Amino acid sequence: MFQELVHAKAFQNYLEKAHFPQAPQYLYDPIRYILSLSGKRIRPLLVLMGAELFDKSVVEQALPASAAIEFFHNFSLIHDDIMDVAPLRRGKPTVHQKWNDNVAILSGDALLIKAYQELAKCPTEKIPSLLHLFNVTSLQVCEGQQYDMDFEMRTQVSEPEYIDMIRLKTSVLLGCALQMGAIIAGADERSQTLLYDFGVNLGIAFQLQDDILDVYGNPKSFGKQVGGDILSNKKTILFIKLQELISLTDQEELDCLLRQSVDVEPKKVEKMMNLYAKYDIQTLAIYQKEKFTTIAYEKLTEIQVEAGQKEALFSLANALMHRVR
Template structure:
């Protein structure tokens, strides 16, 4: 935990040296705004932790790459919020709500360009490998977002499809962050791959945990409305597993609930939870989460460095997988 705080301070100090022009205001003010709404900034920290795992003297050299990851992540959030017509981001108005969609699109584009400017500051001999990984990951994130939108218009989504979607939309960026740090530290390619796979599998488990917490989390600590995914008919691991197992007799109840809102059916969340309970969906979802968590830990264990160097990543992973919100 102490080392995580050290990295967080180093990243924040570096970020404060990255200035954005004052004008045009409608281009750069939204960028400053979205960056001010940052949460735990896990992704940039992973870049630094990935470098430290192999060579702690390279952590400072990894700071531009950590900024690139953070800029890309926030660029994707700005554009995702437009597509989702989301009114809030981290409890504050989204960029397109505070300004408008045109401003949000252009500011997001500028933030993506700033990400590439940061990558150009990385050690010159590492830039080709960093660019190849970053570009591949960026395209995969776009593919994941498209699959997510496609699923909204589909009646049925398979479990394998859902897992692949969250892998692309969310998890590959965690793997990318870790591997970028490993590249800068000069790690061998097999070790880079193990670290990347650790991040991807942890990311899948993290999203599955989020799906579970949305329904079964503590309302006082979850940080958002319990059952929000149910109210929006979102295809989560719980919903996908229910579709897979539901009997013809209960299908009519599910079809009915999907057509209702909280206004037309005040007990929509409770009735959907009753269906989940009937088919023991929570247990099945937890099993999937634990499966990917186990795979992630095995990948980290197999990296050929001293165990004490891995402790910070194990601790971070453990904290993420045992969070209550």
């Protein structure tokens, strides 16, 4: 945990030195705003931890790559919020709400370009490999977002489809962050692949945990409205498992709940939770989460470095997977 705090401070110091001009005001103010809404900053930390795993001496060289990952992530958040018509991000007004859609689109575009500017600051001999990974990952994130939007228009989504969507939309960026650090540290290809796979599987488990916490979490510790996914009829792992098992009789009740807003049915969340309980959906979802967590840990264990060098990553993974419910 101490080393994680060291990395967080180093990244914050680097980020504060990032140059965003004062003008045009409506281009750069939204960028400064979204970056000020400090989240967990897990992705840039993973770049630094991926580098440290193989060579502690190159962690500072990985700072531009960590900034590139953070800039890309926030670019995607700005655009996702527009598509989702989301009013809040990390408890504050989204960029398109605070300004407007056009400002948000252009500021997001500028932030993506800034990500490439940061990649250009990486060690010259590493840039081709970093660019290839970054470009492949960026396109995958876009594919994941499109699948997520497609699912909103479908009544049925299979579990494999859902897992693939969250892999693309959320998880590949975690794998990319770790592998970029490994590239900068000069790790061999097998080690890079294992570390990437660790990040991807951890990311899938993290999203499944998010689905579970949305229904069964403590709102004070989770930081989100409990039952939000139910109110918006989101197709989470819980919902998909329920669709797989539900009887014809209960299907009628489910269909009715899906048609009703909370204004019409104030007990929508409670009734959906009763259906989940009837089919033991929480247990099934936890099993899937733990399956991907186990795969992630196995991948990290396989990497041929001293066990002590992996402690920080295992510690971070455990913290992510044991958030208070």
